[in-house]
Amino acid sequence: MKDTSTLNRKRRQRIGKVLGNPREQKDELRALQDTIYVIGGKWKLPIINSICNGNKRFREIERSIPGLTTSMLSRELKDMEANQLVKRTVTPTSPVVVEYSSTDYCHSFGEIILEMITWGKNHRKRIIRNSKHGNKPDY
Amino acid sequence: MKDTSTLNRKRRQRIGKVLGNPREQKDELRALQDTIYVIGGKWKLPIINSICNGNKRFREIERSIPGLTTSMLSRELKDMEANQLVKRTVTPTSPVVVEYSSTDYCHSFGEIILEMITWGKNHRKRIIRNSKHGNKPDY
DNA sequence: AATACCAGTAGCATGAAAGATACCAGCACG
DNA sequence: CGTGCTGGTATCTTTCATGCTACTGGTATT
Known part of the structure; x- marks a missing residue:
C-alpha cells in the first residue's frame, strides 16, 4: 500500500533530481564529513x-x-x-x-x-x- | 633564566587564580568535552x-x-x-x-x-x- | 651534583568505535 | 509463491585512535 508520505517522498526525490538539489546535498555532506575528519577525535x-x-x-x-x-x-x-x-x-x-x-x-x-x-x-x-x-x- | 614571557605567564596564572578565571575555563572545557562526547564519532x-x-x-x-x-x-x-x-x-x-x-x-x-x-x-x-x-x- | 623543568619522540598495548555478515518478522507486488 | 521492500537486531571481527611507559638532550635551580 502506498501511503501519501511515500508518494510525497518519491515526488520529492524526482523533483530533487530535476533541480539538482541532491548534488548540493552531497557536497554539503562531504564538506561536513571533511570537517569532522579534520577536527575529529x-x-x-x-x-x-x-x-x-x-x-x-x-x-x-x-x-x-x-x-x-x-x-x-x-x-x-x-x-x-x-x-x-x-x-x-x-x-x-x-x-x-x-x-x-x-x-x-x-x-x-x-x-x-x-x-x-x-x-x-x-x-x-x-x-x-x-x-x-x-x-x-x-x- | 627567567625570560619575560615566563614572567608574564606566571603573572597571568596568579591573576587568573585571584579572579577565578580558571574555574570558568574548566567549566568551558568540560562543556566542550561533553558536547564532543555526545555528538562525537x-x-x-x-x-x-x-x-x-x-x-x-x-x-x-x-x-x-x-x-x-x-x-x-x-x-x-x-x-x-x-x-x-x-x-x-x-x-x-x-x-x-x-x-x-x-x-x-x-x-x-x-x-x-x-x-x-x-x-x-x-x-x-x-x-x-x-x-x-x-x-x-x-x- | 642532584633535581626539576622544557619540548618533545619511539614503540608497544588496548579498548572503543566502526564495519561485516547474517538474520528476523511483516507486508506488498506481480 | 517468489522476490523485494520495510525496520530493524545480534554477533563477530577488525581497525584505528588513544593510552602507557620509557627515554632523549638541553637548561635552570638549589
Missing part, C-alpha cells in the same frame, strides 16, 4: 580552545587539559600544524622558546567552539534538572 | 543533518549517507534518541510507518553544522588551490 577542539585562551607553550597547553598526555598532544599538534590550524614558532634564545598560536584559518572554529560550549552547558543543566526530580527523560 | 552529525534535510524514514536516512551501514545507523539512532536528539514516531497503520524527526533540542546543532559545512567547503577549495600550483603549504 577527543582532543583537537580542546587544544584549539586552549590555544585561543592564551596558552602558547607546550606544557602550558598540556596542563590546561586534564587527561591529555604528552604524546597525544605532540601528535595532535603535528597534525594540526600540517593542516595549518596552528603555527609553531621557535625563538632561538637560550633556552629556545617554542610557542604555538592559532592561525587565522583556525579562528573560523571560534564560533563552532563557542556554540559547542554553550550546548554542553545547557546539556549538563538539563541532565541535572531531570535527575533531580527523579524524572525519566520525556520520550 | 563519524556519523551523528551527518545523521542529524540528514534528518534536518527532510529525511524521516530509516532507509531514507541510510541511503542519504553513503558508507553508513544499517547496524551503525540503528546504534546511532538509539543513542541519539536516548539523548533526546531525535524523536521516533510509530504510526500504527498497516504496515506501520516509523519516522524520525529532530527535536528542538537537536536544532541547537543547526548553527554548528552549517559552520562546519562552510568550513569544509573552504578547506577543500584551499587544498585544491594549493595542490594546483604545486605549492607547499605556507607554514
Whole structure:
C-alpha cells in the first residue's frame, strides 16, 4: 500500500533530481564529513580552545587539559600544524622558546567552539534538572 | 633564566587564580568535552543533518549517507534518541510507518553544522588551490 | 651534583568505535 | 509463491585512535 508520505517522498526525490538539489546535498555532506575528519577525535577542539585562551607553550597547553598526555598532544599538534590550524614558532634564545598560536584559518572554529560550549552547558543543566526530580527523560 | 614571557605567564596564572578565571575555563572545557562526547564519532552529525534535510524514514536516512551501514545507523539512532536528539514516531497503520524527526533540542546543532559545512567547503577549495600550483603549504 | 623543568619522540598495548555478515518478522507486488 | 521492500537486531571481527611507559638532550635551580 502506498501511503501519501511515500508518494510525497518519491515526488520529492524526482523533483530533487530535476533541480539538482541532491548534488548540493552531497557536497554539503562531504564538506561536513571533511570537517569532522579534520577536527575529529577527543582532543583537537580542546587544544584549539586552549590555544585561543592564551596558552602558547607546550606544557602550558598540556596542563590546561586534564587527561591529555604528552604524546597525544605532540601528535595532535603535528597534525594540526600540517593542516595549518596552528603555527609553531621557535625563538632561538637560550633556552629556545617554542610557542604555538592559532592561525587565522583556525579562528573560523571560534564560533563552532563557542556554540559547542554553550550546548554542553545547557546539556549538563538539563541532565541535572531531570535527575533531580527523579524524572525519566520525556520520550 | 627567567625570560619575560615566563614572567608574564606566571603573572597571568596568579591573576587568573585571584579572579577565578580558571574555574570558568574548566567549566568551558568540560562543556566542550561533553558536547564532543555526545555528538562525537563519524556519523551523528551527518545523521542529524540528514534528518534536518527532510529525511524521516530509516532507509531514507541510510541511503542519504553513503558508507553508513544499517547496524551503525540503528546504534546511532538509539543513542541519539536516548539523548533526546531525535524523536521516533510509530504510526500504527498497516504496515506501520516509523519516522524520525529532530527535536528542538537537536536544532541547537543547526548553527554548528552549517559552520562546519562552510568550513569544509573552504578547506577543500584551499587544498585544491594549493595542490594546483604545486605549492607547499605556507607554514 | 642532584633535581626539576622544557619540548618533545619511539614503540608497544588496548579498548572503543566502526564495519561485516547474517538474520528476523511483516507486508506488498506481480 | 517468489522476490523485494520495510525496520530493524545480534554477533563477530577488525581497525584505528588513544593510552602507557620509557627515554632523549638541553637548561635552570638549589
